[in-house]
Amino acid sequence: MRFSGLTARHGPLTTGQANMVRCMLTDPPEHMNYRVVRAVQPGTTLAVLTEAVLRLVTRHESLRTTFHDGLQRVLAAGEVTVEVHDTGASPAGPEDAGTRESDLAEEVARRLQGTRFALGTEIPLRVAVITSGGVPRQVVLVTTHSAMDAAGLAVLLTEWDELLLGKPLAPVTAPQPLDVVAAERTPAGLRRAESALRHWERHLRTVPRSTLTVPVDGETDWLLPRLRVRSVPAAGALGRISARTGASPSAAVLAALAVLAGVRARQRTVVVLSISANRFRPELREYVGPLAQDALIPVDTGADGFDAVLRGARSATMTAYQNSRFDADALIRIMEDVQRERGLFFARDIVFNDMSVPGRGPRAVRAGEDVHSVWLPPAVLPTRTSLWVHRTHGELDVTLWADPRCLPRDDALALGEGIARLLIEAGDRDVPRAELTALTGVVPVPRDDGWLPVDGCWVHLPEVGRLTADALARLTGGDGTAPAAETAVVAEADERLGHRLVCFTTAATTPAALHSACLGLLPGRMSAMTPHHYVVCAAAPAPGAPWQDLPRVTEGSGR
Structure with a gap:
């Protein structure tokens, strides 16, 4: 045809x-x-x-x-x-x-x-x-x-x-689309895009690189289990929450997701990437073309009550949506610069996608249940966790996509249903943070002594050691005739970072080469970060002796 x-x-x-x-x-x-x-x-x-x-x-x-x-x-x-x-x-x-x-x-x-x-x-x-x-x-x-x-x-x-x-x-x-190009390239359009990039860079330099931080390496096939959660009482509660706080139902659901993810992660700042439709201008409402891009929303979940978290999330969301149209090539360059400087890979591990249409009426749910959930067949989605909001009026209807390596089924069930249970309770009162685990079943993830707070992120020190060892193996290759290099990663207290990671090695390399090799292996390693400093020593210390006291061949940040 x-x-x-x-x-x-x-x-x-x-x-x-x-x-x-x-x-x-x-x-x-x-x-x-x-x-x-x-x-x-x-x-x-x-x-x-x-x-x-x-x-x-x-x-x-x-x-x-x-x-x-x-x-x-x-x-x-x-x-x-x-x-x-x-x-x-x-x-x-x-x-x-x-x-x-x-x-x-x-x-x-x-x-x-x-x-x-x-x-x-x-x-x-x-x-x-x-x-x-x-x-x-x-x-x-x-x-x-x-x-x-x-x-x-x-x-x-x-x-x-x-x-x-x-x-x-x-x-x-x-x-x-070509008309949209012309509008984006006007002085006003260019200023908006530059402002968006500044917003992203400012937060990328300070926020945690991940929330679902667990020792998981490599990429999944992105065929993720999906949990559908529905609740008529939660939809009714959203109306009361909005009346009390002035926040939209969408912001309330996002805040509930963020605060419960923060409880699980033992993390105060939770970064949510919300898909913004970018159709704020009337002439774009009927536009048949791609406008949606990510909005970076750092949510402070440390307040004692849910209302305060929601008000902060509302403000952060409005700012993020205003800064969600940008040059993706320029943003990737910024991400690469920040990645090299901070030594971490930013993970798109919590995504929020509100596809609800106001005014949709309720659907029938199972009688007598405040919250009803069912597992759907797995489907492909390239993210660690994503909450899709289908409706908020008449009935709360959401689907939680969750990589089971980061969020096993029982934990995903607690998070998905917990969002609805938190909203139902928040419809009548400001829910204290201390009650969230008992109310929702979302429990903090266990962390042993190997977990350290570093630059606002949770880092697993053994995983950093494995990262550096793998990077050295890639750098040096080795034919089996030379003795293997010895390597250790040491965490030192640091006023700004919390902990400063120092890699000591006897390998014949340079800090810059080792840092680049570590960066190349970072994607997919959610609990690792590159060391902040690299020290090449002539020999390893005696058993039990500190690396810090050895003579140094060369050292540097590699950044």
Whole structure:
């Protein structure tokens, strides 16, 4: 199916496009691609469906845009492939025909979603129609984050439904992506982006690099268990909390997540990355393109009562959302600089995604239960923990995604249900922090003597030792003929950092080379940090003797 006769355009990428294009090249396609399955009303023909697809492609430039080395090209002509798959059953046939249609639609949707889009040659829209006896029954739409975020997808699906109902669509008044580029490059747009980068850098230099800090190495396959938690009383409590504190229901749920994560981690500052829709300006409300980016929210959870934590979270959230549109390339450079200077890798381990729509009514929940939870099938999401908020009005409905290596199922259950239980109680009073464990079942994670507070982070000293040993092995290689180097990491009291980590080694290396090797192995090591200082010694000390007293060949920070 071809489209033609449109206007070809080209230019730079928006900040949202650049961010998503980068993610699409590395993150699992199951996470980066949206899939939607829609039932087809009786009497809808294949011609009607293909015409609706063409209307959407011609209305929205994002659906006919390809990407080439930092540039976007809007196609004036091209092709949209519409796959047709028939169940082989008559529409008026067996009673299980509907099940066969749904199963086939799900199979096709998984295949189309699980295949990466070819950004330079493929338009970001895949379509399949499921038929029975040649009659359309379901349609599968697959698009991707480079074309739109969740809010943009909602706009697109609303238009799709209206087209199939035969309703006329209003003219497009929202900007197209290249129009957004022009706005971002005005003096005001550049100032906002620079302010956002300053916000991120200021906090990245001081906040803990992780909250779910456990001795876990390496990357997971990101197939995470999911816990769905629902509660009608919690939704009612959110209204009372908002009336008492002035905070929104969304901020209250975020604060509950943060304070309970802080209890578990024994950590006062909890960093939450909240996905911001960035649609604050009226002209962007109907924009079909990617605007959503992370907002960095440091939440101080150390107050004695939940109300104070919530008020602080509300203020931090508002500031973070105002600083959530930025040049992702510039932010990565800042992260790399801070990583080298602080010797730590910033973990995206608590993500908050509020997808609720105000005004949605309640759903039925199991009678007699204040909080109801159920485990859903695992799904792909590249983060350690994420809370998705589906609704807050009439019923609190959330899904907690949790890497079991960081948050085992029993702990995830306590955290997910604990958020609802805390909100129910906070609807009637300011809940003291001292009562949170008894109320929710969230208990502090055990930490032995090997755990130390370093630069605002929990660090496991044996894991730092293993990091340096692995880094030296990578540096020196070794053919087995030379004696192995001896290495030790020592923690020294430090007024500013809490503890200062010093690595002593007899290896033939330099502080700069060893620091770089440690940095290269940091991603995925949630409980480690690079040493702050490196000392190369000519020989190891006698058993029981301190390394600090040995003659030094060379030393330095490596930073």
